[in-house]
Every structure is written in C-alpha cells, then in structure tokens.
Amino acid sequence: MSGALDGVTVNELLAVMGARELKDNTTVFTGVGAPMMASGLAQRMHAPRLTMVIEGGIVGPRWKPGSLAISTNEMRAAYRAQMLTGITDAFLLAQRGFLDVGFIGGAQIDRYGNLNTTAIGGSYDKPKVRLPGSGGANDIISLCREVIILTAHEKRRFSETVDFITSPGWLEGHDSRRRRGLLFGGVSRVVTTLGLFGFDPESRRMRLEALHAGVTVDDVRANTGFEVEVSDRLTTTKPPSEEELGILRMLDPARQFIG
Amino acid sequence: MTISRREYDFQAARLRLESKPKSAGEKLTTLDEAVAKVKDGDSLAFGGCLFSRTPLAQVRALLRRRPKGLTIARNLMCYEGEWCMVAGAVDKVVTSWMGIGLPWGLSKIVREYVESGRVPMEEWSHLALGLRFRAAAMGLPFLPSLTMLGSSLVDVGGSKTIDCPYTGEKLLAVPALFPDVAMLHVHRADRFGNCQIDGYAHMDADIARAAATVLVTAEEIVPEDEIRLHPDRTVIPGFIVDALVHVPYGSYPHECYGVYDAEPDHFSAYVNGITERGAAGVQDYLERYVYGPATHADYLALFGEAALADARRRGKELVT
Numbered sequence: 001m002s003g004a005l006d007g008v009t010v011n012e013l014l015a016v017m018g019a020r021e022l023k024d025n026t027t028v029f030t031g032v033g034a035p036m037m038a039s040g041l042a043q044r045m046h047a048p049r050l051t052m053v054i055e056g057g058i059v060g061p062r063w064k065p066g067s068l069a070i071s072t073n074e075m076r077a078a079y080r081a082q083m084l085t086g087i088t089d090a091f092l093l094a095q096r097g098f099l100d101v102g103f104i105g106g107a108q109i110d111r112y113g114n115l116n117t118t119a120i121g122g123s124y125d126k127p128k129v130r131l132p133g134s135g136g137a138n139d140i141i142s143l144c145r146e147v148i149i150l151t152a153h154e155k156r157r158f159s160e161t162v163d164f165i166t167s168p169g170w171l172e173g174h175d176s177r178r179r180r181g182l183l184f185g186g187v188s189r190v191v192t193t194l195g196l197f198g199f200d201p202e203s204r205r206m207r208l209e210a211l212h213a214g215v216t217v218d219d220v221r222a223n224t225g226f227e228v229e230v231s232d233r234l235t236t237t238k239p240p241s242e243e244e245l246g247i248l249r250m251l252d253p254a255r256q257f258i259g
Numbered sequence: 260m261t262i263s264r265r266e267y268d269f270q271a272a273r274l275r276l277e278s279k280p281k282s283a284g285e286k287l288t289t290l291d292e293a294v295a296k297v298k299d300g301d302s303l304a305f306g307g308c309l310f311s312r313t314p315l316a317q318v319r320a321l322l323r324r325r326p327k328g329l330t331i332a333r334n335l336m337c338y339e340g341e342w343c344m345v346a347g348a349v350d351k352v353v354t355s356w357m358g359i360g361l362p363w364g365l366s367k368i369v370r371e372y373v374e375s376g377r378v379p380m381e382e383w384s385h386l387a388l389g390l391r392f393r394a395a396a397m398g399l400p401f402l403p404s405l406t407m408l409g410s411s412l413v414d415v416g417g418s419k420t421i422d423c424p425y426t427g428e429k430l431l432a433v434p435a436l437f438p439d440v441a442m443l444h445v446h447r448a449d450r451f452g453n454c455q456i457d458g459y460a461h462m463d464a465d466i467a468r469a470a471a472t473v474l475v476t477a478e479e480i481v482p483e484d485e486i487r488l489h490p491d492r493t494v495i496p497g498f499i500v501d502a503l504v505h506v507p508y509g510s511y512p513h514e515c516y517g518v519y520d521a522e523p524d525h526f527s528a529y530v531n532g533i534t535e536r537g538a539a540g541v542q543d544y545l546e547r548y549v550y551g552p553a554t555h556a557d558y559l560a561l562f563g564e565a566a567l568a569d570a571r572r573r574g575k576e577l578v579t
Contacts, residue, residue, distance in 0.1 A: 032361055055385060056308065056459055067577075071360045073308040073335065073459065074521060075514055075577040086460040087308060087334060088389030095386070095405050118382060122374070124415060130373040130380070132365065134412060135335060135356035138384035142406045168409040180409030181420065181429035256362075 005213060008240055009259035010193050012248055013212065014150045015041055016240040017191045018103065021148050026100040027051045029140050032069055032077070034150045035103035037248055037257055044247050051082075053099060055136040057090045059083040065251045072136070091136065094143035097184065102144030104137045105151050108162045111206045111226045113149060113169025113187035113199065115141070116162040124164065134166045141167040146188040153192035158224040170204035177204070194220050196237065200229070210235045261417030262381075262434055266302070269400045272437040275471050286452035286475075286503035290320040290555065293474045293502035297321055297440050302330040304392065304436070304470060306443035306463040309335040309360065310513040310521045312456075314444040316476050316506045319549045319558070321442075322346050332438060334388050334462055337513070338529060341368040342549065344378050345541040352378060353436070355385040362523070363530050371538060382415050383407070387433050392462050394435035395469030403430040441470035444509045445495070446518065448477040449485070452500030455492040458516025458578070464494045473499055476506040478518055508559055508567060520573035522566070 005013065011034045018038030022028055024047040030039040031054070039052050040063055051060050056073040060082030063069070069077035078084055093099060106115030117137060121128025141147045147169075151157060169187040171177050177186055186204075190197040196210040207229045208220055213236060221228050252258050265271070294317055297303065307313040318339045331343055332353035340357055343349040345368060357380065358366045372378040383391065384407045394402040403421065407413055408431050413420075421432045443463050445454040454475055456463060467473050475495070480503075486493060509515070512522035532540030552558035559567060 056311075057461070070362055070523065071309050071311075071335075073311045073461070075311075075458070075516055075574065078458065078516075079577060084458060084460070086389075086464070087462055088386060088393055088465065091386035091389065091406070118411070124411075125379065126376045127374055129365075130370050132358045132369070133354065133356040133380075133382045134384045136385040138410055138412060139386040139406045142384075142408065142410075143386075165409070165411040171409055177409060181405070181431070182409050183405065183428065 005239055008245065010152050011037060011258045012240060012245060013193055014038070014191060015248055015258065016244045017196065017237060018148060018150050019045060019244070021189055021191065022047050022050055022101060025049045027053060027098060029053050029094055029099045029102035029144050031055070031072055031103060033257055034105065036068060037251065038103065038150065040251050041244060041247050045244065053090060053093060055087060055090055057085045057087050059085070063251070066253050068252055068257060091139045091143065094139065097145070099144040100146065102140035102147045104140050104147060104149055104167060106137070106149060106157070106167065107131055108157055108159050109149065109151065109190070110159055110162045112171060112173050112204055113190060113206060114162050114165045114171060115149070115167040115169065116164045118164040118166045120163055137167045141169065141187065142182055142185065144185050147185065148189040148191060149187060150191050153194040153220070153223050155223050155225050158226065160226045170199060173204040174202070194223060198231070205229055207231050208234065210237050212237050213239045266436050267400045267434040268437070269398055269435060272395065272471070273398060279471070281498040283451055283498055285450055286497065286500050287450045287480070288502050288504060290316060290504050290506065293317065293504050294321040294324060296472055296474065296502060297326060299326055300328040301439040302332065303440045303442060304438040304466045305331065305333040305339065306441065306461060306466055307510065307513070308459070308461045309337050310526070311459055312444050312461060312515055313337060313339055313510045313513040314442040314476055315339060315511070315513060316509040316555055317442045317444070317474060318342065322348060322545065322549050332436060334385055338526070341366060341541055342545060344368055344372045345538050346545060349378055351381060353381045353383070353388070355383050355388050359526050359530065363526060367533050368538060368541060382412060384412060389462055389465070390433040391436035392465040392469045394433060395437045396465040399435060401432040401434050404433050405430065407431050436469065438466070438470045440472045440474060441466045442474050443467060444476045444515070446477065446515065447479040447481045448475060448503055449481055449483045449497070450503070451483070452497035452503045453486045453493050454495035454500065455486065455489070456494050460494065467495045467499050472501050474502045475500050476504045476509040478507055478509060478515060480505045506555055511567070511570065512562070514574065517578040518574050519570040520577065522570060
C-alpha cells in the first residue's frame with residue numbers, strides 16, 4: 001500500500017501515529033484492530049494512566065500479549081478489566097461526557113470527516129454494496145469529546161461525497177454539526193497512511209497538517225478524491241521508532257493485527 | 260422502511276404483560292416446547308452480542324420448526340442471522356452491524372440477501388438499539404438521546420427528534436422496541452427461572468424486560484439456595500421468564516464468558532463454505548448442524564469431547 005514506510009506495515013504505521021495522539025490521564029473509546037494496537041502502545045509508551053473503554057461494556061482492560069481480541073465483545077477484549085458493565089451503559093459513559101477521545105475507521109470518508117460504513121451505491125433498500133453497518137461508530141463520533149479516524153489512504157475511500165452518513169463528522173461544515181443537535185465533540189484528526197489531517201476551525205474542512213517521511217503533497221492529492229487543503233505549517237512526522245514497533249510486535253507476535 | 264406502532268406501543272405492551280401469569284413456579288421445559296412459543300410473524304430479540312453468549316441452541320431448535328415471517332433483532336448480528344435469512348425464516352433484520360468479525364470481512368450472505376432487497380436490514384447505532392430495548396424495559400415509548408443525530412441513520416427507521424421541554428435543545432427520541440419473544444442464554448438459573456449472568460452483561464436484562472415472552476437456556480440449573488445466597492448476582496427475576504431449558508454449551512461454538520471460548524476455526528470453515536458455494540454453503544451447514552442432529556447431545560457430538568474440553572480450558576484460562 002502506498003505510503004507505508006519500508007519494513008513498516010499499514011497497521012503498524014496507523015497504530016504508531018494514532019498512539020502519539022493520545023495523552024496521559026485521559027480516556028479513550030477504542031475498538032479492535034489498529035485502534036486497539038494504538039491504545040495498547042500509548043499505554044506502554046507515554047500514557048500509562050490512559051483508560052480504555054470498549055463497547056462490550058469494558059473499562060480498563062490489560063490485554064494479554066499474543067491473545068488480543070478479534071471482537072469488542074469477546075473474552076480477550078475484557079482481559080484483566082477493572083469493570084464490566086452492559087453495552088448500553090458503556091456508551092452512556094460517553095454520552096455523559098467521560099470519554100476524551102474515540103477511535104474509529106471507515107470505508108468511505110469525505111472532506112468533513114463524515115463516514116460511511118453502511119452502503120455504497122444504489123439506494124438504502126437496494127444498495128450496490130451492503131457494508132456491515134455502524135456498530136458503535138456512530139455513537140463514538142456523536143458522543144466523545146474528540147474523535148480520531150484511523151484509515152488507509154486510498155482514493156476510493158477519500159471521496160467527494162459519501163453515499164450515506166453512518167457516522168457524522170462535521171456534516172456540511174461550519175456550524176452544521178451543532179445545528180443538527182450534536183452539541184459536543186467532532187472529528188479532530190484523521191490519521192492516514194500518508195499523513196495527518198486536522199480540520200479548519202471555521203469551515204471544518206479537512207486540512208493536511210503533516211506528511212509521513214517520504215510522502216509528498218502530490219502523493220496525497222493523487223490518492224484523494226476531493227480537493228486537498230494544506231496547512232501553511234505543514235510538518236513531517238517522525239517515522240515509527242524501534243521501541244514503538246518492538247512494543248507492537250510484542251503485543252501481536254503472530255502479526256494477526258499489525259499485518 | 261419505517262418502524263411500526265406495534266414496536267413502541269407502550270400501552271399495548273403493558274396490557275399484554277398485565278394479562279399474562281407472572282409465576283414464581285417451575286419453568287423448566289424442553290427446547291422444543293420452549294421454541295414452540297414462537298409463532299410465524301413474531302418479532303424476536305436475541306441476547307448476547309456477536310459471537311458471545313448467543314442463544315444458538317434455541318435458534319437451531321427454532322429453525323427446525325421452519326418458521327416464517329419473523330423479524331429478528333440483535334445489537335451485533337452474527338451468523339445466526341445468516342442462517343435465518345437462508346432458511347427463509349425472516350422478513351426483516353434489525354441490527355447495528357452484521358457479519359462475523361474483522362478477520363472474516365464483509366458477509367456475502369448479507370450482501371446477497373440485502374442488496375437484492377429480499378431481506379430488509381434496518382440499521383441503528385449500537386447505543387440507539389440498546390436504548391430501544393431499555394425504553395421498552397422501562398415501559399416507555401421512547402428515550403431521549405444525543406446519539407445518531409445528523410446522520411442518515413435517523414431516516415432509516417424514521418426516528419423523530421424532540422425539543423427538550425426544559426432546555427429547548429434538540430434530542431433524538433429513540434423509539435422503544437417491545438419484541439414478542441426474547442431468546443437468551445445465561446450462565447445459571449434455578450428451576451424457577453431466576454437467572455444469573457457472569458462477565459459480559461450485553462443487553463440481556465433489558466431485552467428480558469422488553470419482551471412479551473421470555474425463553475431462556477442456562478448452562479447450569481442450580482439449587483434455589485444457591486440463587487438465594489447471591490441474590491445480587493440475579494439479573495432476570497423468575498417471574499419474567501416463561502420457559503427455561505438446561506442446555507450446557509447452549510451458545511457453542513460462540514463463547515460463554517468464563518465457561519468456554521469461541522471457535523474461530525469453525526467460523527472460518529463456515530465462511531469457506533459460503534466462498535465456495537454461496538448461500539448453498541449455508542444450506543449445507545444447516546443440514547449438518549441445525550436440521551441434522553436430533554438432540555443437543557447429537558449436535559455436540561459433531562464437535563467431539565476433545566474440542567469441547569479444549570474450549571472449556573481456554574474459556575477458564577481467560578478469567579484466571
């Protein structure tokens with residue numbers, strides 16, 4: 001996949017860059033795959049007092065290396081958790097405002113960070129491709145204080161418009177999200193295999209803020225289906241370190257999730 | 260596709276409960292008698308979540324009766340939803356997500372049945388579906404929430420918003436979902452149907468309160484005193500339960516927290532069957548695992564004692 005650094009997989013890159021976004025003494029609503037790897041890595045690097053909340057009703061698990069969960073509702077996801085509650089109540093922690101950050105991914109994303117994981121093409125009743133659906137993604141993006149999207153950067157994903165808004169980012173930009181009743185939160189970051197995006201505080205349009213080593217703005221443009229706005233303070237990310245990669249490979253020795 | 264009044268009619272749901280015996284008596288029965296309470300056209304809610312504590316023994320017993328016209332609701336629908344589609348048992352699926360899990364990718368059965376319009380899939384956010392059951396469990400027609408607003412999901416079921424009578428802010432009015440029948444699998448119960456669940460609570464306690472009829476399978480039937488010594492562990496009181504069946508490995512090859520682990524290799528074999536033969540792969544599976552075995556013991560024999568013991572060992576290992 002384009003953008004992956006030599007010897008670093010897509011999910012390793014996303015996990016490392018995602019982990020660096022998390023701060024100590026905060027809470028994160030996380031899932032399986034790259035979000036799980038990012039959260040686990042942050043906890044072992046700079047954020048030991050990070051608490052993970054997972055939609056299975058899990059608070060504060062300490063996952064067993066080599067025995068990571070393939071769903072947010074199976075026993076491995078809850079390994080050595082501090083609390084297990086119901087699914088509805090886990091999401092209500094987010095509605096109450098206890099969740100600082102949420103991680104999600106998405107099949108299709110537009111310039112306002114709106115995500116589609118429901119259906120591509122056709123109509124809702126007869127779609128061309130039926131995707132699995134929201135799961136908890138809509139709730140995470142609606143209810144957490146900030147949301148970080150982790151995704152591979154491909155032209156077919158970064159689309160001018162999304163066919164269905166499963167998970168609302170900044171909707172049509174400006175104050176449209178607030179006007180629709182989403183009083184809190186919003187997408188703050190999009191971490192991709194090419195770089196990091198933020199959102200213009202006024203227009204709420206996605207803006208390229210950092211490139212990964214070896215990636216150019218033209219590479220980003222060539223892989224994006226909408227016009228790419230670029231920050232005037234564009235930076236370059238530090239490549240994943242040996243220490244970061246070492247922790248990820250310790251957590252997932254069979255490379256089931258890091259690829 | 261929009262929700263119908265029947266789903267959120269809290270008065271009708273209340274009257275239905277008032278007219279029903281709420282017995283503290285014996286609830287133990289057989290699987291066949293329990294699932295015979297399901298009528299064609301009923302709406303069902305399955306407990307558990309994805310491949311955790313799914314009431315699979317009940318789903319298999321139900322499908323052997325060749326039901327028709329069902330609506331099935333579950334927060335994350337796993338392969339039991341695919342069985343129901345291919346068996347021709349369902350008219351509608353209500354869920355927030357459907358598939359088996361990350362490693363198995365998009366469900367080819369969902370693609371075939373939903374894209375063709377044969378079985379509509381009504382999608383809610385995970386929390387919204389949880390609040391639908393909770394509103395019903397509370398005996399209310401809806402619950403206000405901050406989720407799902409501004410998304411296309413609002414239009415799928417025809418959800419409405421309300422202006423908060425105190426602050427004036429816009430809130431989603433998540434409509435209640437009162438299913439006809441709840442199908443649940445729990446860790447233990449006494450013979451009167453007082454149920455205890457370990458580990459993941461999922462949405463089972465709300466679903467039990469929301470439904471008009473409650474069918475439960477339990478890994479273990481324990482003496483009444485064992486429940487009375489730990490009443491704080493009871494999440495479903497016996498008077499809610501209509502039928503109880505003792506079914507060890509009642510959610511296998513899905514997991515039952517602390518008792519046995521799931522069997523991902525079994526899911527892979529199932530998905531390989533679909534990759535090779537499409538819906539016919541599911542038919543093959545139904546013949547072998549659902550319609551074929553005459554009893555639950557015959558079903559378990561298809562896996563063998565060694566596999567069952569290994570699942571039990573792994574399940575215990577994850578909580579010790």
